[in-house]
Amino acid sequence: MSISLHHIRLAYGPRVLLEEVSAEIPRASLTAFIGRNGTGKSSLLRVIAGLRPAEGGEVRLCGTPVSALNPRQLASTVSFVATDKVRIANLACEDMVALGRAPYTNWFGRMQKSDRAAVRHALETVGIADLARKPMETLSDGECQRAMIARALAQDTPVILLDEPTAFLDLPNRYALASLLRRLAHDEGRCILFSTHDLDIALSLCDSVLLIDTPALHHLPAAEMAASGLIERLFAGAGLSFDPLCGRIRTDEP
Template sequence: MSILLDHIRLAYGSRTLLTDACATLAPGTLTALIGRNGTGKSTLLRAVAGLAPAAGGRIELCGRPLDQLTPRQRAETVAFVTTDKVRIANLPCEDVVALGRAPYTNWIGRMQEADRAVVERALALVGMEAFARKTMDRMSDGECQRVMIARALAQDTPVMLLDEPTAFLDLPNRYELALLLRRLAHDEGKCILFSTHDLDVALTLCDTVALIDTPQLHALPAAEMAASGHIERLFTGGGIVFDAATQTVRLTKN
């Protein structure tokens, strides 16, 4: 498994977010992490990235305990795209993406031909090769997000984490970005976990849905999650309709 959560406990100050949370996420799969605001989605992603310790339990990445990985090993295993809007002025996109090669360049950070090829391929995978010499201050939010995903791809890790990558995008661009993540997971064999508030994207485009219902974590295949009742209890108290034939979600009022 690419990600193993073994009886994880998460806390924020004195507040318990998760207790005894277990999940396994396989290579080549796209998983949506959903839950109400403030329930610990970002905290869980940061714990899996090794940026903040869990209060208890064990996290493994690709069969190795996270707490035993050196900083370089962690950088070669997991890439993290935050929810922040990133617009780096006066730095071409290919140079932003090249930052993902930091774990592999020599001690002075010099790029080799192999590194440049990885950067070019990463830009091509997200459809941004034509923007290589453009700067992010002249690009849309969706284009900037694709560049940051390309940077994570250039990091060449088996695990990718994204914190609400569609937060600043309109509906068509949210679907387009989710489709991109699905293609990267399936075609590149990566384990991709991203947080989102888009239930329709989570249930129709993802392989697995992980739902935080404090203090529990439920991780199920998308179709099973839609039929489980967890989502309707958490979000609408019984107001979700999932049409398996059309793979669409409709929310209704009680």
């Protein structure tokens, strides 16, 4: 398994978000991570990425405990695409993508031929090779998200984590980006986990779905999750209902 969660306990101050939860996510799979706001999706992604500790339990990446990986090993195992938009003035797109090669360059950060080839391949894979010299601050939201994914690809990790990568995109670009993630998972054997509020995308394009229902964590194949009743229960009492036929949340109000 590429991601293994063993008896994870996650808390925010006195509030317990997850209690003794476990899950296994294989390689070559695309998994959506859903749940209501404030239930710990971003926090758990950061725990998996080794950016913060859990209050209990163990995370393993490709069979190795995250706690046993040194910074260079961790950076060559998992890449993390946060919700922050990179809008650094005068930073060319390919130079930002090249930052993903940091775990492999020498002490001076000098790019070798193999590093430059990895950056080119990443740009081509996400379809923005023609934007290589375009400054980051001039990219559209969709182009910027593809550039951030290209940086993760250039980092060449078996595990890629993304925190709400479709949040600022219109509907066509949301589907295009999720389709790209699906292709990367299946064609390149990556284990990709991303948080999202787009249930239709989660259920139609992903192999499986992780769902936080505090303090529990459920992990099912997408079709089984849609039929399980877990999503309906999650939104019950909030004036919302889930339509499993179209994968959308609807208001219960007339």
